[in-house]
Amino acid sequence: MKETVLDILANITGDDEVREDLDMELYESGILDSxxxxxxxxxxxxxxxxxxxxxxxxxxxxxxxxxIIAKVESMG
Amino acid sequence: xxxxxITRIEHWAKVAPDRVVYDYLGRENTYGELKQYSDALxxxxxxxxxxxxxxxxxxxxxxxxxxxxxxxxxxxxHAYIPVDAHSPNERLAIIKKIAEPAVCxxxxxxxxxxxxxPVISQKxxxxxxxxxITTEPVTIEEAVVGDQNYYILFTSGTTGVPKGVxxxxxxxxxxxxxxxxxxxxxxxxxIEFVSQPPYSFDISVMYLYSSLLSGGKIDVLPPxxxxxxxxxxxxxxxxxxxxxxxTPSFVEICLLSPEFNEETSPELKNIYLxxxxxxxxxxxxxxERFPNSRIFDIYGPTEATVAVTGLEIxxxxxxxxxxxxxxxxKPDTPVVIVxxxxxxxxxGEDGELVIMxxxxxxxxxxxxxxTAAAFIEIDGKPAYKTGDLAQIDPETGILIYxxxxxxxxxxxxxxxxxxxxxxxxxRVSLVxxxxxxxxxxxxxxxxxxxxxxxxxxxxxxxxAELTKAIKAELSEIMMPYMMPNRFVYxxxxxxxxxxxxxxxxxxxxxxxxD
Numbered sequence: 001m002k003e004t005v006l007d008i009l010a011n012i013t014g015d016d017e018v019r020e021d022l023d024m025e026l027y028e029s030g031i032l033d034s035x036x037x038x039x040x041x042x043x044x045x046x047x048x049x050x051x052x053x054x055x056x057x058x059x060x061x062x063x064x065x066x067x068i069i070a071k072v073e074s075m076g
Numbered sequence: 077x078x079x080x081x082i083t084r085i086e087h088w089a090k091v092a093p094d095r096v097v098y099d100y101l102g103r104e105n106t107y108g109e110l111k112q113y114s115d116a117l118x119x120x121x122x123x124x125x126x127x128x129x130x131x132x133x134x135x136x137x138x139x140x141x142x143x144x145x146x147x148x149x150x151x152x153x154h155a156y157i158p159v160d161a162h163s164p165n166e167r168l169a170i171i172k173k174i175a176e177p178a179v180c181x182x183x184x185x186x187x188x189x190x191x192x193x194p195v196i197s198q199k200x201x202x203x204x205x206x207x208x209i210t211t212e213p214v215t216i217e218e219a220v221v222g223d224q225n226y227y228i229l230f231t232s233g234t235t236g237v238p239k240g241v242x243x244x245x246x247x248x249x250x251x252x253x254x255x256x257x258x259x260x261x262x263x264x265x266x267i268e269f270v271s272q273p274p275y276s277f278d279i280s281v282m283y284l285y286s287s288l289l290s291g292g293k294i295d296v297l298p299p300x301x302x303x304x305x306x307x308x309x310x311x312x313x314x315x316x317x318x319x320x321x322x323t324p325s326f327v328e329i330c331l332l333s334p335e336f337n338e339e340t341s342p343e344l345k346n347i348y349l350x351x352x353x354x355x356x357x358x359x360x361x362x363x364e365r366f367p368n369s370r371i372f373d374i375y376g377p378t379e380a381t382v383a384v385t386g387l388e389i390x391x392x393x394x395x396x397x398x399x400x401x402x403x404x405x406k407p408d409t410p411v412v413i414v415x416x417x418x419x420x421x422x423x424g425e426d427g428e429l430v431i432m433x434x435x436x437x438x439x440x441x442x443x444x445x446x447t448a449a450a451f452i453e454i455d456g457k458p459a460y461k462t463g464d465l466a467q468i469d470p471e472t473g474i475l476i477y478x479x480x481x482x483x484x485x486x487x488x489x490x491x492x493x494x495x496x497x498x499x500x501x502x503r504v505s506l507v508x509x510x511x512x513x514x515x516x517x518x519x520x521x522x523x524x525x526x527x528x529x530x531x532x533x534x535x536x537x538x539x540a541e542l543t544k545a546i547k548a549e550l551s552e553i554m555m556p557y558m559m560p561n562r563f564v565y566x567x568x569x570x571x572x573x574x575x576x577x578x579x580x581x582x583x584x585x586x587x588x589x590d
Contacts, residue, residue, distance in 0.1 A: 013524075013561070013562070014515050014523075014524060014526070014562060014586075015562055029540075029543075030547070030559060030561055031561065031562070033561070034302070034303060034305075034329060035325055035328070035329070035488050035523075036523075036524075036561075038328050038329055038332055039517070039523075041332055042332075054305050054309065054332040054333045055305070055306060055309035055310070055333050055335065056306055057305035057306055058304075058306055059303075059304065059305075
């Protein structure tokens with residue numbers, strides 16, 4: 001699951017750095033924005049079968065690779 | 077001739093003064109207040125004896141006071157130049173220098189640039205709006221009409237110098253006539269329109285004036301709300317939206333929620349998408365959620381007033397096309413395809429799309445050079461070269477969009493000249509040389525901007541630190557939406573045979589892995 005999430009992130013951001021620094025701040029650094037988030041959520045749905053309730057989506061809970069992995073694992 | 081927009085607002089203020097015109101997350105304002113505020117500001121502007129036709133900068137966000145200020149200026153015979161409150165100081169300063177405004181109005185608090193023109197501060201504006209008029213009021217004859225400038229919008233130029241597109245009252249009315257015609261809006265009944273694009277983005281013109289002319293209401297989704305999905309869906313639920321105008325990107329965010337559909341938004345009957353290519357996938361998903369609404373993809377440059385061609389998204393259209401065409405031009409607007417020497421090409425051939433007709437801007441303010449390059453004549457009639465590559469289908473006459481002929485890109489609806497981003501990067505003290513390239517996702521759409529940089533000698537501990545420092549300098553001089561998403565550091569950049577930076581090679585390298 002971890003690898004799938006990192007693959008998705010690396011593919012969306014076009015940057016392998018997300019694999020190396022799992023505590024990297026993704027929004028503040030501009031690596032992720034609203035539109036990249038849309039793609040991430042769609043990919044998580046397709047590849048991991050995770051339905052994120054977007055009307056409860058809080059950025060602060062999803063702002064590093066580690067947090068995203070933890071979220072996905074808790075939902076899977 | 078009389079300004080029909082002002083006449084209509086006066087009408088609503090008279091017959092329904094308590095009707096709500098503006099809803100900013102529950103903060104409501106009425107038509108009565110719109111009249112009071114705009115009359116008071118117009119009288120104040122009149123008392124200042126400004127040069128005739130001189131435009132006025134209006135600095136702010138998406139509040140009711142912005143709209144009241146626009147209307148006050150139009151009533152007093154002056155065009156407004158909306159400048160977004162998120163703009164860096166440098167952009168504000170350069171717009172002021174180019175446009176030579178008579179006044180600057182601070183709806184939001186204005187940065188101190190050592191202004192040498194009169195400034196109406198946020199506090200003064202509030203006092204003007206809420207005080208009795210003591211000077212001579214304006215009459216309807218003084219309002220902007222005909223060929224006079226109505227608004228001026230600044231877009232990105234290629235050398236860091238933005239271009240101010242002048243839109244006249246006649247240009248605007250040509251667009252609004254089309255809204256009531258082929259685009260299916262009924263101005264005889266009040267329209268409740270969602271307001272997501274900011275006033276510095278010309279697609280906002282559609283919701284603003286459709287609501288005002290129909291005696292309807294504007295439901296605001298400010299940027300702070302749309303950036304936070306939880307807040308966004310809460311706000312959406314609180315409104316009874318009837319009409320929608322946004323970029324496809326914004327609709328894609330809303331489609332993430334399964335609750336964005338016909339059942340939860342039963343009043344939403346008219347949906348318009350503009351500002352960037354609408355993918356088949358997004359169009360199909362939207363049609364699935366709103367099978368009984370009218371959905372239109374509309375296309376056009378700011379220079380031709382919001383949009384000039386439209387395609388209704390029907391099941392038939394979705395079945396017929398894999399990549400959606402941009403549709404048919406509005407009835408008053410001839411379009412042609414030209415070659416490199418501006419010779420008109422027959423249908424079926426690829427070339428640059430050129431637009432004619434009554435919604436064409438008179439050109440860029442105080443910029444004869446750029447105006448002459450883009451605004452030409454075809455058979456003795458004014459015409460605008462869009463820079464878009466297109467084809468007219470020989471059988472149906474429908475317009476098919478094929479991309480850009482230059483290095484302009486659309487990122488989430490924002491129009492960005494890659495040369496402009498390069499120019500700003502070159503000015504950063506840590507940058508020796510730089511070039512910006514787009515990374516495309518599926519369906520031909522730009523997903524990211526990547527800056528390739530040869531840095532100057534520096535002793536930052538990491539690339540991340542260096543990037544942070546470069547971004548800090550850039551944010552002082554460049555609009556936030558132009559900020560590259562990634563910074564790649566290299567020792568040298570590829571060159572063409574002529575010794576110029578080779579953007580095309582980098583673009584194909586960046587996009588070859590997908």
